[in-house]
Each structure stands twice: as structure tokens, then as C-alpha cells.
Amino acid sequence: MSGTTELLERPGLPGGADWWRTAVIYQVFLRSFADGNGDGVGDVPGLRSRLPYLAALGVDAVWVNPWYPSPMVDVGYDVADYRDVDPAFGTLADAEALVAEAHALGLRVLLDVVPNHTSDAHPWFVAALAGDPAARARYLFREGRGEHGELPPNDWESCFRGPAWTRTTDADGRPGAWYLHMFAPEQPDLDWRNPEVRAELLDVLRFWFDRGVDGFRIDVAHGLVKQAGLPDAHGSDRRSEEHPGWDQDEVHEVYRSWRQLADSYDPPRVFVAEAWVARPERLPLYLRPDELHTAFEFEPLHVTFRAEPWRAVVEQGLAAAAVSGAPSAWVLTNHDVVRQVTRYGRAQPERRASNEEQRARFGVDPVDHALGRRRARAAVVLTMALPGAAYVYGGEELGLPEVEEIPDARRRDPIHARSGGTDPGRDGSRVPMPWTAGAPSAGFSPPGAAPTWLPQPAGWDALAVDVQEADPGSTLHLYRSLLAARRERMTEAGPLEWLATPPDVLAFRRGTTACWVNFGDRAVPLPSGRVVLASGPLAPGLLPADTAVWVEVPAG
Secondary structure, three states, X not given: OOOOOOXXXXXXXXXXXXXXXXXXXXXXXXXXXXXXXXXXXXXXXXHHHOHHHHHHHOOOEEEEOOOOOOOOOOOOOOOOXXXXXXXXXXXXXXXXXXXXXXXXXXXXXXXXXXXXEOOOOOHHHHHHHOOOHHHXXXXXXXXXXXXXXXXXXXXXXXXXXXXXXXXXXXOOOOEEEEEXXXXXXXXXXXXXXXXXXXXXXXXXXXXXXXXXXXXXXXXXXXXXXXXXXXOOOOOOOOOOOOOOOOOOOOHHHHHHHHHHHHHOOOOOOEEEEOOOOOOHHHHHHHHOOOOOOEEEEOHHHOEOOOHHHHHHHHHHHHHHHHHHOOOOEEEOOOOOOOOHHHHHOOOOOOOEOOHHHHHOOOOOOOOOHHHHHHHHHHHHHHHOOOOOEEEEEOOHHHOOOOOOOOOHHHOOOHHHXXXXXXXXXXXXXXXXXXXXXXXXXXXXXXXXXXXXXXXXXXXXXXXXXXXXXXXXXXXXXXXHHHHHHHHHHOOOOOOOEEOOOOOOEEEEEEOOEEEEEEXXXXXXXXXXXXXXXXXXXXXXXXXXXXXXXXXXXXXX
């Protein structure tokens, strides 16, 4: 085990060493899950108090968004110290207790690691700005272009809008060099060609592995290494086209060293990559046997609610899995995208819509939340039948919609500010969870607490956990039944076989279970066989529009 001693006992957990191949993993956006101390911000004690809820939901693991000390410019994705917990979230002892309690409930714990950049408050960057050459060499400082260095070193744009470069001021007050930040200026990019950077992040992984953490989700996994010389991008898009700041071949050297570390533990630790690539054939490169275990399938975040585009998404994901040998990791929503109830509740695009395109529709195009929720329920019944792993984002199991009407003064996402207010940003998918109808903050915080860090909308009580627990037809009950049925029927069901269907219907079988999804606007005949579960009410002999069903079929 790489010469280290684990600090926490790890009781036996279900699923064995390959648990990650078929796992359902619940994403906790910590600030918005549960508030334990009453300051209006979710925290580790709040999460600990809700672990039994997650165990009852039927998930296999919990992925926690960044809890490290941070100025919180980008809700914790600007890390000032990788080896501690921010006081707003709790203490390192709280984190260790969380891991132990989760394990006792049969839940594994994944953390976020943010290796592409640090906070500008990180001691390394503070030293770099003070002129320390060794510290500066850990980041991407360059002299500017133009007669007096007044122009950025290249034409790269930030993912949060505006230029990806900020100019420093020297000790004598004169303008100095520029530093690269592919996100906010407060998130300077590290130079992953520097061996000190590589050694430091390996040690960070080791620090948390030794505390019993089961793995990591890797933020911006495709972005660590930039093309040598940092050439101009010539207007190429930040994600959808090839760009010299993304997906460079040298990044795979990093992940080979990470995999060696993960495999040195018993049981081995695991990784899932947030890797955006311009060409589908690039993704399997991250999933070679000596690199990462899984990578998110991101197309379900953008695909329209139509049969043929969904079939293309599934086939693309399964083809990538066949090449790499790694399972697909299906995800319908996360903390960066518009929630699917809202996406599906609007008029559907022909094939797909980017997150920016979806946000541009806020307050402009009407949304039918009831329709969106029916479609979201059908989509999760579909994805939970697919081979591989699946992710559930906090609140998805309640059918929460995107909250579009957040006052500008309450928005926290740097995208909103850096776009000059033209892009509302991602806050609408991060509004605190409703737990108890009629309670202050819908039970997110204890009585007498401060206002929630983002405002909850009117009507949130109707979606609260306690309300849904009392309603057998609720989305929460659907998720519980679905995850139980998946564990029983799908984890070892074998490959996917497409079935012939009427127009606007998608169907496939795995083992003795067939999944049928009606994407059309009218009912179709219900397939023969015992109904295992359905995303909504069924008419006699009919599969209604916007509904999915699992049907038992003969073996073979």
C-alpha cells in the first residue's frame, strides 16, 4: 500500500474491487445539500445527518464537491489548501467521521480533486506574485505581446468569459508578466510540466486515500497539460473544437502515475474523469487499463428528448466502452448544467442544445414543469437500464426544476459577473434542497438559521422529501424502486440488444429485462410481459407518451 498506513478502518463494503463498474453514485453539492450549523450553507455535519437517507435511496457511493479551504470565488473550485476542510463546511475530523459513517452504511465516498488550477490565495501563488522564482515556475506566467507587453500572450478565452490571461503588477508598481487562468482570474492554472506540481498532487491524493476516501472525480481532467509554446487558438471553441489548452497527449503520463498510486491500495482506489474532448475517439485514451477507471458520458446533458438522438448517444457511449474496456458513466445532470426537468419542459431542439443555449431561454421560452418531470422520469428509467455506472445529482431524485428567477444581487456564479449579466450562470441548479415542508428553509437548515446562501423559490415545499415520502407516486419513490430493481436485474444483465419499435419509441433488452421509452406525443401498444416498473401511470394495454417501462421478457 505504497508504504502508508490508513488512518481509518474500512469495513467490508458491497460490490468487491470492481464495484465502480455498475455503481450508482450520488453527487452532493455540499453547499446545497444540508446545513448542520445554521449559517445557511450546507456542510459536512449536515451531510452526515442525511447519510441514512442516501443509503435508503439505494446508491452505492457519494461524490462530494470540493470541501477544501477556499475563498469561494467559484464555490470551492478555487482551492487554497488541498489537505483540509474549509471552516464553513466543518473540520478534518468531521470529514474523517463522514467517511467512517458512510462506510458503516455500505456507502463509498469520492471527493473532487481540482488539479488544473489553484486559488490565487494558495500559498504557492501568493509566493509567485511576491516574486519567488520557484513558486512562479509552478504556474503559467508569460510576458505579454505588443511593444510594451500590453497584450495577452495568446488569444485564449476563459471558460468563464473574457480573456484567459491577467496581467500582474511588479513590486515597483510597473505592469509585469501575465498568468493563465482558463477559468476565473482567481483560479491560476498550474504548469503540469513542472515536476513539483506533479509530486504535490500525488501527495494530495495519498493524503485523502490514507483517510479512507475511495476515489476522486477529477475536475477538468482534459486540461492539465497545455500545448508547448501556448500557441494561439485562432478562435477555436473552448470545448467543442480542438484547442491547444485542452486534451494534450502528455496528460496521460500524469494519469498513469495516479493509477499506480490508486492500485497500490487495498482495495484499489478509483477515478472518474470530467474530460471534454473534441472528438469521441479521444475519450477512450483516458480509460486505458493503466489510466483512469471511468469518464462521464456528457451527451445526455445536452441531447434532446427524442428517440433517434438518444439512440445515437447510447450507441456512441457503448462504442467508446467497447474500445476502452471501461464502463460508461451515464449522467443526466450535475451542478454545471440546467436541470433536466426544465430542459425537457421546453420545446425540444432537433438534436441537442448546449448549456449556454439552454440558459439563454430563461424567462423567454415557457416551461411546462409537469411535462419536464414526466420526461425526466422516463429518461432516468432509460439510463438506469444501460450498461455501466450512473450518477444522480442531489435533488434529481425529487424532480427539482432549475430555479431561473434568482435576483441578480443574489447570484454567486462568476459566469454571471464575467458575462456582464448576460448569462445567468449555474446557480439555478444549485439551490438548497427541500427536506421538510412548512419548516424554515424547507428543512435545509435548523430552526433560527441564517437565510440560505441561494434563495429557495416559492413552492419548494411541495417537492420536499417528507412530502414525497408520503406519496407512493412521487419521483423519490420512483428512484428508490428503480435503484432496487437495477441492483436486482441490471448489474449483471449483460450486453444491450436493440428491439424493433414503432416510430418515436426506443427499446432494448438486457438479459430478462426490456426497457421501452415512448418519446412521441401519443400512446403506443404496451409490449407483452410482466411490468417491472414504469416512470408514470400506464393506460390499459398502452404505453403513454413521455413514459418509460421495464418489462420482463423470456431469457435468451
